[in-house]
Amino acid sequence: MSTTATPIAIGPAATPLLTRAVADGGATVADLDRARALIWNSGPDDFPQELPAGIEWVQLFSAGVEDWFSRNVFQRFPGVVFTSAAGAYSHSVAEHALAMLLAGVRHLPQQTQARSWRQSEFFPHIGTLRGATIAIVGAGGIGRELIALLEPFGARIIAVTRSGTPIVAPGVVETLPAERLPEVWSRTDHVVVGAPATAATRHLIGKEELAQLKPTSWVINIARGSLIDTDALVVALRDGTIGGAGLDVTDPEPLPDGHPLWELPNAVVTPHDSNPPQLRAGAYAAHVANNVARFVAGDELEARIDVTAGY
Numbered sequence: 001m002s003t004t005a006t007p008i009a010i011g012p013a014a015t016p017l018l019t020r021a022v023a024d025g026g027a028t029v030a031d032l033d034r035a036r037a038l039i040w041n042s043g044p045d046d047f048p049q050e051l052p053a054g055i056e057w058v059q060l061f062s063a064g065v066e067d068w069f070s071r072n073v074f075q076r077f078p079g080v081v082f083t084s085a086a087g088a089y090s091h092s093v094a095e096h097a098l099a100m101l102l103a104g105v106r107h108l109p110q111q112t113q114a115r116s117w118r119q120s121e122f123f124p125h126i127g128t129l130r131g132a133t134i135a136i137v138g139a140g141g142i143g144r145e146l147i148a149l150l151e152p153f154g155a156r157i158i159a160v161t162r163s164g165t166p167i168v169a170p171g172v173v174e175t176l177p178a179e180r181l182p183e184v185w186s187r188t189d190h191v192v193v194g195a196p197a198t199a200a201t202r203h204l205i206g207k208e209e210l211a212q213l214k215p216t217s218w219v220i221n222i223a224r225g226s227l228i229d230t231d232a233l234v235v236a237l238r239d240g241t242i243g244g245a246g247l248d249v250t251d252p253e254p255l256p257d258g259h260p261l262w263e264l265p266n267a268v269v270t271p272h273d274s275n276p277p278q279l280r281a282g283a284y285a286a287h288v289a290n291n292v293a294r295f296v297a298g299d300e301l302e303a304r305i306d307v308t309a310g311y
């Protein structure tokens with residue numbers, strides 16, 4: 001280590017990828033007491049109870065950080081800057097959302113479960129994304145990546161963000177602030193939710209919102225299960241109030257065996273694996289390398305956690 005390199009610790013255990021990511025701009029140190037920053041490659045449960053006074057910055061490895069909030073970690077270290085991995089995994093998760101949306105609109109779950117040639121029964125249910133209106137509720141990193149992936153399909157996107165600052169990208173016909181969300185449900189063909197889990201986003205979609213969607217609408221959740229009222233969703237799926245749901249996240253999670261969502265032909269459930277470890281590791285290392293370079297240069301860090309906003 002050169003005498004000028006910024007000392008950074010990796011915990012709870014260093015990996016070759018993270019060590020390389022840190023070495024790009026800083027120097028890995030094993031002793032937390034000598035470090036100015038900590039790259040944390042695990043969840044909140046094994047996070048240190050105390051941090052040495054020299055730690056200025058902690059990089060977390062998940063995009064969503066509600067578990068850290070509920071354990072009061074940020075509140076315990078008010079002088080430390082925390083950054084999440086928000087944005088780092090956007091491509092993988094957006095690809096998963098697109099796969100679910102396409103599966104739903106093309107009626108694939110029902111067709112592939114049929115195990116017989118029922119063409120005339122399926123014809124009327126097959127739709128297209130071309131010209132369809134898709135609301136992306138919580139258009140952050142994943143939403144913006146999905147907007148890019150959707151471009152060739154010719155869909156019309158209504159993006160909803162906290163501020164409503166216009167997203168200028170092909171396909172986006174409107175950006176609405178969160179307070180105008182109630183007008184979205186009756187105007188859209190499909191919904192993708194990508195908002196962080198906070199008190200304000202809990203049950204963002206419930207009975208009333210589902211009732212305003214179309215019987216052909218698909219609701220895709222690649223964010224957090226708490227955003228949707230599961231009981232209301234099960235009823236809407238059973239009654240045909242909406243076309244279907246693609247869920248990579250559920251409430252409760254893990255979704256217990258025997259839960260009604262497993263049995264519904266118009267529910268596509270994947271076990272929170274839109275960002276599997278083999279894709280996550282490289283994306284996380286790239287995010288770390290970028291933030292280490294920023295930290296060393298004294299620049300603003302990416303994905304800084306806003307304790308007031310709750311994500």
Ligand SMILES: O=CC(=O)O
Binds near residue numbers: 061063064
């Ligand atoms: O859900 C995964 C994450 O928050 O990174």
